[in-house]
Amino acid sequence: MTTLDVPARHLSGDIDRPRGGAMAALVRHSVALARRSLIKTVRTPEALIDVTIQPVIFLLLFTYLFGGAIAAGDRGAYLQFLLPGLLAQSLALGGIALGQNLNADIEKGVFDRFRSLPVARSAPLIGAVAADVVRYLTVCVFMLGFGTLMGFRVETGFVPAVAAVALSIGFGLCFCWISVWVGMLVRTPGAVQGVMFLLIFPLSFGSNVFVQTDTLPGWLQAFVQVNPITPLVSTIRGLLIEGPVAHNLTITLAWMAGLLVVFVPLALRAYARRA
Amino acid sequence: MSDLVVRAEGLRKRFGKTQALDGVDLAMRRGTVLGVLGPNGAGKTTAVRVLATLLRPDEGYAEVAGIDVLKQPARVRRRIGLTGQYASVDEDLTGTQNLVLIGQLLDLTTRDAKKRAAELLEWFDLAEAANRRAKTYSGGMRRRLDLAASLVGHPEVIFLDEPTTGLDPAKREDMWGVVRTQVTQGASVLLTTQYLEEADALADEIVVIDHGRVIAHDSPDGLKRRVGGLTLHVRPADPARVPDVMRILDAVAAPGTAASADTAAGARPGAVSVPVAEDTALDHAVPALRRAGVELVDLGLHLPSLDEVFHALTEGTPHSKESELV
Secondary structure, eight states, rough: OOOOEEEEOOSSSSSTSSSTTHHHHHHHHHHHHHHHHHHHHHHHHGGGGGTTTHHHHHHHHHIIIIIITTTTHHHHHHHHHHHHHHHHHHHHHTTTHEEEHHHHHHTTHHHHHHHTSSOOOOOOOHHHHHHHHHHHHHHHHHHHHHHHTOOOOSSSSSHHHHHHHHHHHHHHHHHHHHHHHHHHHHHHHHHHHHHHHHHHHHHTTHHHHSGGGGSOOHHHHHHHHHTTTTHHHHHHHHHOOSSSOOOHHHEEEEEEEHHHHHHHHHHHHHHHHHO | OOEEEEEEEEEEEEETTTTEEEEEEEEEEEEEEEEEEETTSHHHHHHHHHHHHHHHHHHEEEETTTEEEEHHHHHEEEEEEEEEESSOOOOTSSSHHHHHHHHHHTTOOOOHHHHHHHHHHTTOGGGGGTSSOOOOOOOOHHHHHHHHHTTTTSSSSSEESTTTTTTTTHHHHHHHHHHHHHHHOOOOEHHHHHHHHHHHOOOOOEEEEEETTTEEOOOHHHHHHHHHHEEEEEESSGGGGGGHHHHHHTTTOOOTTOOOOOOOOOOOOEEEEEEEEETHHHHHHHHHHHHOOOOOEEEEEOOOHHHHHHHHHHHTTEEEEEEOOO
Protein backbone atom coordinates (compact mmCIF):
# COMPACT_ATOMS: atom_id res chain seq x y z
CA MET A 1 0.00 0.00 0.00
CA THR A 2 1.29 3.44 -0.83
CA THR A 3 0.64 6.52 1.20
CA LEU A 4 -2.22 8.73 0.31
CA ASP A 5 -1.83 12.41 -0.32
CA VAL A 6 -4.37 14.17 1.78
CA PRO A 7 -6.70 16.60 0.07
CA ALA A 8 -8.27 19.29 2.21
CA ARG A 9 -10.92 17.82 4.45
CA HIS A 10 -13.22 20.73 3.94
CA LEU A 11 -13.98 20.04 0.34
CA SER A 12 -16.22 22.92 -0.52
CA GLY A 13 -17.22 25.82 1.67
CA ASP A 14 -19.33 25.21 4.74
CA ILE A 15 -19.08 21.57 5.74
CA ASP A 16 -22.49 21.66 7.43
CA ARG A 17 -24.47 22.94 4.48
CA PRO A 18 -25.44 20.54 1.68
CA ARG A 19 -24.43 21.80 -1.76
CA GLY A 20 -27.32 23.79 -3.27
CA GLY A 21 -29.61 23.56 -0.24
CA ALA A 22 -31.59 20.76 1.38
CA MET A 23 -34.10 20.22 -1.42
CA ALA A 24 -31.45 20.04 -4.14
CA ALA A 25 -29.49 17.63 -1.96
CA LEU A 26 -32.54 15.39 -1.48
CA VAL A 27 -33.09 15.24 -5.24
CA ARG A 28 -29.40 14.61 -5.93
CA HIS A 29 -29.08 11.91 -3.28
CA SER A 30 -32.31 10.23 -4.40
CA VAL A 31 -31.06 10.18 -7.99
CA ALA A 32 -27.72 8.68 -6.90
CA LEU A 33 -29.55 6.00 -4.92
CA ALA A 34 -32.02 5.37 -7.75
CA ARG A 35 -29.03 4.80 -10.00
CA ARG A 36 -27.76 2.22 -7.54
CA SER A 37 -31.10 0.37 -7.74
CA LEU A 38 -31.06 0.53 -11.54
CA ILE A 39 -27.56 -0.93 -11.69
CA LYS A 40 -28.78 -3.78 -9.50
CA THR A 41 -31.81 -4.29 -11.75
CA VAL A 42 -29.68 -4.43 -14.89
CA ARG A 43 -27.22 -6.82 -13.21
CA THR A 44 -29.94 -9.25 -12.15
CA PRO A 45 -32.32 -9.57 -15.10
CA GLU A 46 -33.81 -12.71 -13.53
CA ALA A 47 -35.33 -10.39 -10.93
CA LEU A 48 -37.54 -8.98 -13.69
CA ILE A 49 -39.56 -12.20 -14.12
CA ASP A 50 -42.39 -10.77 -12.04
CA VAL A 51 -42.80 -7.84 -14.45
CA THR A 52 -42.21 -9.74 -17.70
CA ILE A 53 -43.01 -13.44 -17.87
CA GLN A 54 -45.43 -13.60 -14.95
CA PRO A 55 -47.94 -11.05 -16.33
CA VAL A 56 -47.77 -12.76 -19.71
CA ILE A 57 -48.56 -16.12 -18.09
CA PHE A 58 -51.63 -14.58 -16.45
CA LEU A 59 -52.63 -13.16 -19.81
CA LEU A 60 -52.29 -16.54 -21.56
CA LEU A 61 -53.94 -18.43 -18.71
CA PHE A 62 -57.01 -16.25 -18.46
CA THR A 63 -57.45 -15.69 -22.18
CA TYR A 64 -57.11 -19.27 -23.43
CA LEU A 65 -58.05 -21.34 -20.36
CA PHE A 66 -60.87 -19.36 -18.75
CA GLY A 67 -61.64 -16.81 -21.48
CA GLY A 68 -63.84 -19.08 -23.57
CA ALA A 69 -65.98 -20.05 -20.58
CA ILE A 70 -66.23 -16.54 -19.17
CA ALA A 71 -67.02 -14.80 -22.47
CA ALA A 72 -69.14 -17.53 -24.04
CA GLY A 73 -66.45 -18.49 -26.54
CA ASP A 74 -65.43 -15.00 -27.64
CA ARG A 75 -61.78 -15.02 -26.54
CA GLY A 76 -60.90 -11.98 -28.60
CA ALA A 77 -63.50 -9.84 -26.86
CA TYR A 78 -62.39 -11.22 -23.49
CA LEU A 79 -58.76 -10.30 -24.19
CA GLN A 80 -59.87 -6.69 -24.87
CA PHE A 81 -61.69 -6.71 -21.54
CA LEU A 82 -58.99 -8.56 -19.58
CA LEU A 83 -55.76 -6.84 -20.57
CA PRO A 84 -56.38 -3.43 -18.94
CA GLY A 85 -57.41 -5.23 -15.74
CA LEU A 86 -54.41 -7.53 -15.70
CA LEU A 87 -52.21 -4.50 -16.24
CA ALA A 88 -53.49 -3.06 -12.95
CA GLN A 89 -52.97 -6.37 -11.14
CA SER A 90 -49.43 -6.72 -12.51
CA LEU A 91 -48.52 -3.22 -11.36
CA ALA A 92 -49.71 -3.98 -7.83
CA LEU A 93 -47.78 -7.27 -7.80
CA GLY A 94 -44.76 -5.56 -9.37
CA GLY A 95 -44.24 -3.45 -6.26
CA ILE A 96 -43.67 -6.46 -4.00
CA ALA A 97 -40.05 -6.92 -5.07
CA LEU A 98 -39.24 -3.39 -3.92
CA GLY A 99 -40.26 -4.11 -0.33
CA GLN A 100 -38.33 -7.38 -0.49
CA ASN A 101 -35.16 -5.69 -1.76
CA LEU A 102 -35.31 -2.96 0.86
CA ASN A 103 -35.84 -5.55 3.56
CA ALA A 104 -32.77 -7.48 2.35
CA ASP A 105 -30.68 -4.28 2.20
CA ILE A 106 -31.50 -3.47 5.79
CA GLU A 107 -30.71 -7.00 6.95
CA LYS A 108 -27.34 -6.90 5.17
CA GLY A 109 -26.35 -3.61 6.80
CA VAL A 110 -26.13 -1.69 3.52
CA PHE A 111 -28.57 0.87 4.86
CA ASP A 112 -26.52 1.40 8.03
CA ARG A 113 -23.90 3.02 5.86
CA PHE A 114 -26.47 5.28 4.19
CA ARG A 115 -27.88 6.22 7.56
CA SER A 116 -24.44 7.18 8.85
CA LEU A 117 -24.10 9.63 5.94
CA PRO A 118 -25.49 13.17 5.87
CA VAL A 119 -28.40 12.13 3.67
CA ALA A 120 -32.09 12.84 4.30
CA ARG A 121 -33.76 9.86 5.92
CA SER A 122 -36.19 9.61 3.03
CA ALA A 123 -33.56 9.59 0.24
CA PRO A 124 -32.82 5.83 0.23
CA LEU A 125 -36.53 5.03 0.04
CA ILE A 126 -37.35 7.71 -2.53
CA GLY A 127 -34.41 6.61 -4.66
CA ALA A 128 -35.49 2.97 -4.56
CA VAL A 129 -39.09 3.86 -5.45
CA ALA A 130 -38.01 6.13 -8.31
CA ALA A 131 -35.93 3.33 -9.83
CA ASP A 132 -39.05 1.14 -9.85
CA VAL A 133 -40.40 3.29 -12.72
CA VAL A 134 -38.34 1.07 -15.00
CA ARG A 135 -40.09 -2.06 -13.72
CA TYR A 136 -43.58 -0.59 -14.16
CA LEU A 137 -42.70 0.59 -17.64
CA THR A 138 -41.51 -2.94 -18.36
CA VAL A 139 -44.88 -4.33 -17.23
CA CYS A 140 -46.70 -1.98 -19.62
CA VAL A 141 -44.40 -2.76 -22.56
CA PHE A 142 -44.63 -6.52 -22.06
CA MET A 143 -48.39 -6.58 -21.52
CA LEU A 144 -49.20 -4.34 -24.48
CA GLY A 145 -46.57 -5.93 -26.73
CA PHE A 146 -47.49 -9.53 -25.99
CA GLY A 147 -51.18 -8.63 -25.90
CA THR A 148 -50.89 -7.21 -29.41
CA LEU A 149 -49.36 -10.47 -30.60
CA MET A 150 -52.35 -12.29 -29.09
CA GLY A 151 -54.76 -9.98 -30.90
CA PHE A 152 -55.29 -7.10 -28.48
CA ARG A 153 -55.97 -3.78 -30.20
CA VAL A 154 -55.93 -0.25 -28.77
CA GLU A 155 -59.21 1.21 -30.00
CA THR A 156 -58.69 4.81 -28.96
CA GLY A 157 -55.43 6.27 -30.20
CA PHE A 158 -51.82 6.95 -29.45
CA VAL A 159 -52.28 9.79 -26.95
CA PRO A 160 -54.87 8.02 -24.76
CA ALA A 161 -52.69 4.88 -24.84
CA VAL A 162 -49.67 6.88 -23.62
CA ALA A 163 -51.90 8.40 -20.94
CA ALA A 164 -52.92 4.88 -19.85
CA VAL A 165 -49.27 3.86 -19.53
CA ALA A 166 -48.44 7.04 -17.61
CA LEU A 167 -51.35 6.51 -15.24
CA SER A 168 -50.32 2.87 -14.75
CA ILE A 169 -46.77 3.81 -13.84
CA GLY A 170 -48.03 6.57 -11.55
CA PHE A 171 -50.34 4.14 -9.78
CA GLY A 172 -47.51 1.63 -9.43
CA LEU A 173 -45.34 4.30 -7.81
CA CYS A 174 -48.05 5.15 -5.27
CA PHE A 175 -49.13 1.58 -4.52
CA CYS A 176 -45.57 0.34 -3.95
CA TRP A 177 -45.26 2.46 -0.80
CA ILE A 178 -47.43 -0.18 0.91
CA SER A 179 -44.79 -2.74 -0.01
CA VAL A 180 -42.03 -0.40 1.21
CA TRP A 181 -43.83 -0.03 4.53
CA VAL A 182 -44.33 -3.78 4.90
CA GLY A 183 -40.67 -4.26 3.99
CA MET A 184 -39.69 -2.06 6.93
CA LEU A 185 -41.95 -3.96 9.35
CA VAL A 186 -41.40 -7.65 8.69
CA ARG A 187 -38.26 -9.64 9.26
CA THR A 188 -37.63 -11.45 5.99
CA PRO A 189 -38.11 -10.77 2.27
CA GLY A 190 -40.32 -13.86 2.12
CA ALA A 191 -42.67 -12.36 4.66
CA VAL A 192 -43.03 -9.22 2.52
CA GLN A 193 -44.30 -11.38 -0.31
CA GLY A 194 -46.67 -13.28 1.98
CA VAL A 195 -48.23 -10.15 3.42
CA MET A 196 -48.51 -8.42 0.05
CA PHE A 197 -50.17 -11.44 -1.59
CA LEU A 198 -52.74 -11.44 1.21
CA LEU A 199 -53.49 -7.82 0.38
CA ILE A 200 -53.31 -7.85 -3.41
CA PHE A 201 -55.23 -11.01 -4.34
CA PRO A 202 -58.50 -9.92 -2.68
CA LEU A 203 -58.07 -6.51 -4.31
CA SER A 204 -57.38 -7.83 -7.80
CA PHE A 205 -59.88 -10.73 -7.82
CA GLY A 206 -62.51 -8.79 -5.89
CA SER A 207 -62.67 -6.19 -8.65
CA ASN A 208 -63.67 -5.73 -12.27
CA VAL A 209 -60.34 -7.15 -13.52
CA PHE A 210 -61.61 -10.57 -14.60
CA VAL A 211 -65.41 -10.38 -14.84
CA GLN A 212 -68.19 -7.82 -15.23
CA THR A 213 -69.25 -6.53 -11.83
CA ASP A 214 -72.97 -7.16 -12.48
CA THR A 215 -72.38 -10.93 -12.57
CA LEU A 216 -71.41 -10.87 -8.89
CA PRO A 217 -73.59 -11.29 -5.78
CA GLY A 218 -74.66 -8.03 -4.16
CA TRP A 219 -72.29 -8.09 -1.18
CA LEU A 220 -69.31 -8.69 -3.49
CA GLN A 221 -70.49 -5.89 -5.79
CA ALA A 222 -70.39 -3.59 -2.76
CA PHE A 223 -66.74 -4.53 -2.16
CA VAL A 224 -65.88 -4.09 -5.84
CA GLN A 225 -67.38 -0.59 -5.76
CA VAL A 226 -65.08 0.59 -2.96
CA ASN A 227 -62.00 -1.27 -4.20
CA PRO A 228 -59.36 1.19 -5.53
CA ILE A 229 -58.40 -1.27 -8.28
CA THR A 230 -61.88 -0.92 -9.84
CA PRO A 231 -61.74 2.77 -10.86
CA LEU A 232 -58.14 2.29 -12.00
CA VAL A 233 -59.14 -0.59 -14.28
CA SER A 234 -62.15 1.36 -15.57
CA THR A 235 -59.92 4.32 -16.38
CA ILE A 236 -57.33 2.21 -18.20
CA ARG A 237 -60.14 0.47 -20.14
CA GLY A 238 -61.51 3.87 -21.04
CA LEU A 239 -58.13 5.06 -22.23
CA LEU A 240 -57.29 1.92 -24.23
CA ILE A 241 -60.67 0.70 -25.47
CA GLU A 242 -63.58 3.07 -24.98
CA GLY A 243 -65.82 4.58 -22.37
CA PRO A 244 -65.98 7.61 -20.08
CA VAL A 245 -62.79 8.36 -18.18
CA ALA A 246 -63.16 11.61 -16.20
CA HIS A 247 -65.10 10.28 -13.17
CA ASN A 248 -63.01 7.14 -12.64
CA LEU A 249 -59.80 9.06 -13.29
CA THR A 250 -60.68 11.51 -10.53
CA ILE A 251 -61.36 8.70 -8.09
CA THR A 252 -58.15 6.94 -9.08
CA LEU A 253 -56.06 10.09 -8.62
CA ALA A 254 -57.69 10.61 -5.23
CA TRP A 255 -56.74 7.03 -4.25
CA MET A 256 -53.18 7.59 -5.44
CA ALA A 257 -52.91 10.76 -3.38
CA GLY A 258 -54.43 8.91 -0.42
CA LEU A 259 -51.93 6.06 -0.72
CA LEU A 260 -49.06 8.55 -0.67
CA VAL A 261 -50.45 10.55 2.25
CA VAL A 262 -50.92 7.44 4.36
CA PHE A 263 -48.09 5.10 3.41
CA VAL A 264 -45.15 7.43 2.73
CA PRO A 265 -45.14 8.72 6.34
CA LEU A 266 -45.78 5.22 7.68
CA ALA A 267 -42.88 3.83 5.64
CA LEU A 268 -40.52 6.64 6.65
CA ARG A 269 -41.41 6.25 10.29
CA ALA A 270 -40.96 2.48 10.20
CA TYR A 271 -37.62 2.98 8.43
CA ALA A 272 -36.42 5.43 11.06
CA ARG A 273 -37.41 3.03 13.82
CA ARG A 274 -35.81 -0.02 12.31
CA ALA A 275 -32.38 0.07 13.87
CA MET B 1 -11.85 23.14 20.66
CA SER B 2 -12.16 20.44 23.23
CA ASP B 3 -9.43 17.86 23.49
CA LEU B 4 -12.09 15.15 23.62
CA VAL B 5 -13.39 14.14 20.24
CA VAL B 6 -15.81 11.55 21.61
CA ARG B 7 -17.55 11.99 24.92
CA ALA B 8 -20.43 9.91 26.22
CA GLU B 9 -22.06 9.97 29.61
CA GLY B 10 -24.49 7.51 31.14
CA LEU B 11 -25.63 5.87 27.92
CA ARG B 12 -28.43 3.40 28.46
CA LYS B 13 -30.24 1.32 25.89
CA ARG B 14 -32.61 -1.56 26.40
CA PHE B 15 -33.78 -4.03 23.76
CA GLY B 16 -36.71 -5.94 25.20
CA LYS B 17 -35.30 -7.78 28.20
CA THR B 18 -31.65 -7.07 27.37
CA GLN B 19 -30.00 -4.03 28.89
CA ALA B 20 -27.48 -3.56 26.07
CA LEU B 21 -25.99 -0.38 27.58
CA ASP B 22 -26.24 0.12 31.30
CA GLY B 23 -24.70 3.52 31.92
CA VAL B 24 -21.69 3.71 29.63
CA ASP B 25 -19.22 6.61 29.87
CA LEU B 26 -16.63 7.02 27.15
CA ALA B 27 -13.94 9.58 26.42
CA MET B 28 -11.57 9.65 23.47
CA ARG B 29 -8.86 12.24 22.97
CA ARG B 30 -8.42 13.86 19.56
CA GLY B 31 -5.88 12.14 17.33
CA THR B 32 -5.80 8.91 19.32
CA VAL B 33 -7.14 5.38 19.01
CA LEU B 34 -9.60 4.18 21.61
CA GLY B 35 -10.00 0.43 21.77
CA VAL B 36 -13.34 -0.82 23.07
CA LEU B 37 -12.73 -4.35 24.23
CA GLY B 38 -15.32 -6.85 25.28
CA PRO B 39 -16.86 -10.24 24.54
CA ASN B 40 -19.78 -10.82 22.19
CA GLY B 41 -22.93 -9.17 23.45
CA ALA B 42 -21.09 -6.83 25.82
CA GLY B 43 -22.66 -3.75 24.22
CA LYS B 44 -19.76 -2.63 22.01
CA THR B 45 -21.78 -2.52 18.81
CA THR B 46 -24.70 -0.78 20.48
CA ALA B 47 -22.36 1.91 21.80
CA VAL B 48 -20.88 2.45 18.34
CA ARG B 49 -24.33 2.66 16.78
CA VAL B 50 -25.35 5.33 19.27
CA LEU B 51 -22.21 7.38 18.60
CA ALA B 52 -22.62 6.98 14.82
CA THR B 53 -26.19 8.37 15.05
CA LEU B 54 -27.81 5.08 13.99
CA LEU B 55 -29.50 4.45 17.30
CA ARG B 56 -31.03 6.71 19.93
CA PRO B 57 -30.15 5.78 23.48
CA ASP B 58 -32.91 5.58 26.10
CA GLU B 59 -30.87 7.82 28.35
CA GLY B 60 -27.56 9.62 28.37
CA TYR B 61 -25.55 12.18 26.47
CA ALA B 62 -23.09 11.75 23.63
CA GLU B 63 -20.92 14.17 21.75
CA VAL B 64 -18.80 13.50 18.67
CA ALA B 65 -16.39 16.14 17.30
CA GLY B 66 -17.89 18.54 19.82
CA ILE B 67 -21.43 18.09 18.45
CA ASP B 68 -24.41 16.67 20.31
CA VAL B 69 -25.20 13.34 18.65
CA LEU B 70 -28.86 13.44 19.65
CA LYS B 71 -29.58 17.07 18.80
CA GLN B 72 -27.56 17.49 15.61
CA PRO B 73 -27.06 14.05 14.06
CA ALA B 74 -26.75 15.49 10.53
CA ARG B 75 -23.71 17.57 11.51
CA VAL B 76 -22.16 14.56 13.21
CA ARG B 77 -22.69 12.46 10.05
CA ARG B 78 -20.56 14.88 8.03
CA ARG B 79 -17.62 14.21 10.33
CA ILE B 80 -17.66 10.47 10.87
CA GLY B 81 -16.93 7.31 8.95
CA LEU B 82 -18.43 3.99 9.98
CA THR B 83 -17.42 0.46 9.13
CA GLY B 84 -19.83 -2.01 10.63
CA GLN B 85 -19.22 -5.47 11.90
CA TYR B 86 -20.33 -7.09 8.66
CA ALA B 87 -18.96 -5.73 5.43
CA SER B 88 -21.84 -3.64 4.16
CA VAL B 89 -20.66 -3.16 0.62
CA ASP B 90 -23.19 -3.50 -2.16
CA GLU B 91 -22.46 -6.81 -3.85
CA ASP B 92 -24.08 -5.95 -7.17
CA LEU B 93 -22.01 -2.79 -7.57
CA THR B 94 -18.36 -2.66 -8.56
CA GLY B 95 -15.73 -1.35 -6.18
CA THR B 96 -15.71 1.97 -7.98
CA GLN B 97 -19.50 2.26 -8.05
CA ASN B 98 -19.67 1.55 -4.32
CA LEU B 99 -17.24 4.34 -3.48
CA VAL B 100 -18.58 6.85 -6.01
CA LEU B 101 -22.08 6.42 -4.57
CA ILE B 102 -20.78 7.21 -1.08
CA GLY B 103 -18.94 10.25 -2.47
CA GLN B 104 -22.10 11.52 -4.15
CA LEU B 105 -24.06 11.07 -0.94
CA LEU B 106 -21.34 13.13 0.78
CA ASP B 107 -22.02 15.92 -1.70
CA LEU B 108 -18.85 15.54 -3.71
CA THR B 109 -19.25 16.37 -7.38
CA THR B 110 -19.29 13.25 -9.55
CA ARG B 111 -15.82 14.14 -10.78
CA ASP B 112 -14.41 14.48 -7.27
CA ALA B 113 -16.22 11.33 -6.16
CA LYS B 114 -14.61 9.36 -9.00
CA LYS B 115 -11.20 10.79 -8.21
CA ARG B 116 -11.52 9.96 -4.54
CA ALA B 117 -12.77 6.44 -5.36
CA ALA B 118 -9.78 5.77 -7.63
CA GLU B 119 -7.41 7.10 -4.98
CA LEU B 120 -8.84 4.89 -2.24
CA LEU B 121 -9.01 1.79 -4.44
CA GLU B 122 -5.37 2.30 -5.33
CA TRP B 123 -4.44 2.75 -1.70
CA PHE B 124 -6.30 -0.36 -0.59
CA ASP B 125 -4.79 -2.54 -3.35
CA LEU B 126 -8.14 -2.84 -5.06
CA ALA B 127 -7.32 -0.92 -8.25
CA GLU B 128 -7.25 -4.09 -10.34
CA ALA B 129 -10.62 -5.17 -9.01
CA ALA B 130 -12.12 -1.68 -9.29
CA ASN B 131 -14.48 -2.59 -12.12
CA ARG B 132 -15.47 -6.00 -10.83
CA ARG B 133 -18.62 -6.56 -8.85
CA ALA B 134 -18.03 -6.72 -5.10
CA LYS B 135 -19.79 -10.11 -5.21
CA THR B 136 -16.59 -11.53 -6.73
CA TYR B 137 -14.33 -10.12 -3.99
CA SER B 138 -12.70 -12.27 -1.31
CA GLY B 139 -13.58 -11.65 2.34
CA GLY B 140 -10.44 -9.58 2.85
CA MET B 141 -11.11 -7.48 -0.24
CA ARG B 142 -14.65 -6.76 0.91
CA ARG B 143 -13.37 -5.65 4.28
CA ARG B 144 -10.91 -3.31 2.61
CA LEU B 145 -13.59 -1.89 0.34
CA ASP B 146 -15.85 -1.44 3.34
CA LEU B 147 -13.11 0.39 5.19
CA ALA B 148 -12.37 2.51 2.12
CA ALA B 149 -16.07 3.44 1.98
CA SER B 150 -15.89 4.86 5.48
CA LEU B 151 -12.91 7.05 4.51
CA VAL B 152 -14.39 8.69 1.40
CA GLY B 153 -15.34 11.87 3.23
CA HIS B 154 -12.03 12.32 5.10
CA PRO B 155 -13.79 11.81 8.42
CA GLU B 156 -12.55 13.38 11.62
CA VAL B 157 -13.71 10.41 13.67
CA ILE B 158 -13.69 6.85 12.35
CA PHE B 159 -15.76 4.12 13.98
CA LEU B 160 -14.63 0.58 13.25
CA ASP B 161 -16.79 -2.18 14.65
CA GLU B 162 -14.64 -5.33 14.87
CA PRO B 163 -12.76 -4.45 11.69
CA THR B 164 -10.63 -7.61 11.65
CA THR B 165 -13.07 -10.29 12.78
CA GLY B 166 -12.77 -13.16 10.32
CA LEU B 167 -9.56 -11.94 8.69
CA ASP B 168 -6.40 -14.02 8.55
CA PRO B 169 -3.38 -12.71 10.52
CA ALA B 170 -1.63 -11.11 7.53
CA LYS B 171 -4.78 -9.24 6.50
CA ARG B 172 -5.29 -8.22 10.10
CA GLU B 173 -1.88 -6.55 10.18
CA ASP B 174 -2.65 -4.76 6.90
CA MET B 175 -5.77 -3.39 8.53
CA TRP B 176 -3.77 -2.26 11.53
CA GLY B 177 -1.46 -0.38 9.17
CA VAL B 178 -4.47 1.41 7.68
CA VAL B 179 -5.71 2.45 11.10
CA ARG B 180 -2.30 3.79 12.09
CA THR B 181 -2.02 5.77 8.87
CA GLN B 182 -5.40 7.36 9.47
CA VAL B 183 -4.27 8.51 12.88
CA THR B 184 -1.04 9.99 11.55
CA GLN B 185 -3.22 11.90 9.08
CA GLY B 186 -5.13 13.48 11.93
CA ALA B 187 -8.17 11.24 12.34
CA SER B 188 -9.32 9.79 15.63
CA VAL B 189 -10.33 6.13 15.62
CA LEU B 190 -12.69 4.28 17.91
CA LEU B 191 -12.51 0.57 17.28
CA THR B 192 -14.18 -2.34 18.96
CA THR B 193 -12.50 -5.67 19.19
CA GLN B 194 -12.61 -9.01 20.92
CA TYR B 195 -8.83 -9.34 20.79
CA LEU B 196 -6.62 -7.90 23.49
CA GLU B 197 -3.73 -8.28 21.07
CA GLU B 198 -5.44 -5.93 18.61
CA ALA B 199 -6.28 -3.34 21.23
CA ASP B 200 -2.70 -3.53 22.48
CA ALA B 201 -1.28 -3.08 18.98
CA LEU B 202 -3.42 -0.07 18.08
CA ALA B 203 -5.03 1.67 20.99
CA ASP B 204 -3.68 4.54 23.04
CA GLU B 205 -6.34 3.78 25.60
CA ILE B 206 -8.55 0.78 26.16
CA VAL B 207 -12.07 0.66 27.53
CA VAL B 208 -13.26 -2.74 28.66
CA ILE B 209 -17.02 -3.28 28.44
CA ASP B 210 -18.98 -6.14 29.90
CA HIS B 211 -22.74 -6.50 30.30
CA GLY B 212 -23.29 -2.95 29.07
CA ARG B 213 -20.95 -1.41 31.62
CA VAL B 214 -17.44 -0.03 31.46
CA ILE B 215 -15.37 -2.14 33.83
CA ALA B 216 -11.99 -0.56 33.05
CA HIS B 217 -10.55 2.41 31.20
CA ASP B 218 -6.78 2.45 31.06
CA SER B 219 -3.72 2.55 28.86
CA PRO B 220 -2.72 -0.83 27.40
CA ASP B 221 0.26 -0.93 29.79
CA GLY B 222 -1.88 -0.03 32.75
CA LEU B 223 -4.36 -2.71 31.82
CA LYS B 224 -1.61 -5.29 31.44
CA ARG B 225 -0.20 -4.43 34.82
CA ARG B 226 -3.60 -4.99 36.38
CA VAL B 227 -4.16 -8.21 34.51
CA GLY B 228 -0.75 -9.73 35.00
CA GLY B 229 1.17 -8.94 31.85
CA LEU B 230 2.84 -11.28 29.45
CA THR B 231 3.29 -15.02 29.47
CA LEU B 232 6.24 -16.82 27.90
CA HIS B 233 5.19 -20.13 26.49
CA VAL B 234 7.74 -22.86 25.59
CA ARG B 235 7.20 -26.36 24.23
CA PRO B 236 10.31 -28.58 24.02
CA ALA B 237 10.45 -31.18 21.23
CA ASP B 238 11.18 -33.83 23.83
CA PRO B 239 8.64 -33.83 26.71
CA ALA B 240 11.32 -35.34 28.95
CA ARG B 241 13.08 -31.96 28.92
CA VAL B 242 10.15 -30.20 30.64
CA PRO B 243 11.92 -30.10 34.06
CA ASP B 244 15.02 -28.48 32.44
CA VAL B 245 12.85 -25.93 30.68
CA MET B 246 11.09 -25.12 33.95
CA ARG B 247 14.42 -24.54 35.68
CA ILE B 248 15.62 -22.19 32.91
CA LEU B 249 12.37 -20.26 32.74
CA ASP B 250 12.23 -19.79 36.51
CA ALA B 251 15.24 -17.52 36.07
CA VAL B 252 13.27 -15.09 33.88
CA ALA B 253 9.98 -15.24 35.79
CA ALA B 254 8.37 -11.98 36.89
CA PRO B 255 9.04 -11.25 40.58
CA GLY B 256 6.97 -13.49 42.82
CA THR B 257 6.02 -15.95 40.10
CA ALA B 258 7.41 -19.25 38.82
CA ALA B 259 7.30 -21.38 35.69
CA SER B 260 4.62 -24.02 35.54
CA ALA B 261 3.89 -26.99 33.33
CA ASP B 262 0.70 -26.47 31.36
CA THR B 263 -1.97 -28.52 32.95
CA ALA B 264 -5.00 -26.45 32.02
CA ALA B 265 -7.98 -28.40 30.77
CA GLY B 266 -7.75 -28.87 27.03
CA ALA B 267 -4.07 -27.92 26.87
CA ARG B 268 -1.71 -30.45 25.35
CA PRO B 269 0.78 -31.49 28.06
CA GLY B 270 4.52 -31.04 27.60
CA ALA B 271 4.66 -27.24 27.53
CA VAL B 272 5.81 -24.72 30.12
CA SER B 273 4.45 -21.24 30.81
CA VAL B 274 5.91 -18.45 32.87
CA PRO B 275 4.66 -14.94 33.61
CA VAL B 276 7.32 -12.41 32.62
CA ALA B 277 7.67 -8.72 33.44
CA GLU B 278 8.65 -7.59 29.95
CA ASP B 279 9.50 -8.96 26.53
CA THR B 280 13.26 -8.75 27.18
CA ALA B 281 12.77 -12.02 29.05
CA LEU B 282 13.01 -13.65 25.63
CA ASP B 283 16.59 -12.37 25.24
CA HIS B 284 17.59 -14.28 28.34
CA ALA B 285 15.49 -17.37 27.92
CA VAL B 286 16.34 -18.23 24.31
CA PRO B 287 20.17 -18.35 24.70
CA ALA B 288 19.83 -20.26 27.97
CA LEU B 289 17.60 -22.85 26.33
CA ARG B 290 20.05 -23.19 23.43
CA ARG B 291 23.02 -23.64 25.79
CA ALA B 292 21.14 -26.40 27.58
CA GLY B 293 20.59 -28.09 24.19
CA VAL B 294 16.79 -28.02 24.40
CA GLU B 295 15.13 -28.36 20.99
CA LEU B 296 11.92 -26.35 20.74
CA VAL B 297 8.79 -26.87 18.69
CA ASP B 298 7.03 -23.76 19.96
CA LEU B 299 8.06 -20.55 21.65
CA GLY B 300 5.87 -17.51 22.11
CA LEU B 301 5.16 -14.45 24.14
CA HIS B 302 1.45 -14.06 24.78
CA LEU B 303 -0.78 -11.37 26.13
CA PRO B 304 -3.39 -12.57 28.53
CA SER B 305 -6.49 -13.77 26.74
CA LEU B 306 -9.69 -11.80 26.91
CA ASP B 307 -10.98 -14.40 29.37
CA GLU B 308 -8.04 -13.73 31.65
CA VAL B 309 -8.56 -9.98 31.37
CA PHE B 310 -12.15 -10.36 32.46
CA HIS B 311 -11.24 -12.73 35.20
CA ALA B 312 -8.65 -10.32 36.54
CA LEU B 313 -10.90 -7.26 36.23
CA THR B 314 -13.91 -8.84 37.87
CA GLU B 315 -11.98 -10.79 40.50
CA GLY B 316 -13.08 -10.04 44.02
CA THR B 317 -16.24 -8.32 42.88
CA PRO B 318 -19.46 -10.28 42.80
CA HIS B 319 -20.02 -11.10 39.15
CA SER B 320 -23.21 -10.37 37.34
CA LYS B 321 -26.42 -12.28 37.72
CA GLU B 322 -26.18 -13.81 34.27
CA SER B 323 -23.03 -15.70 35.20
CA GLU B 324 -24.59 -16.97 38.39
CA LEU B 325 -27.49 -18.37 36.45
CA VAL B 326 -25.26 -20.29 34.08
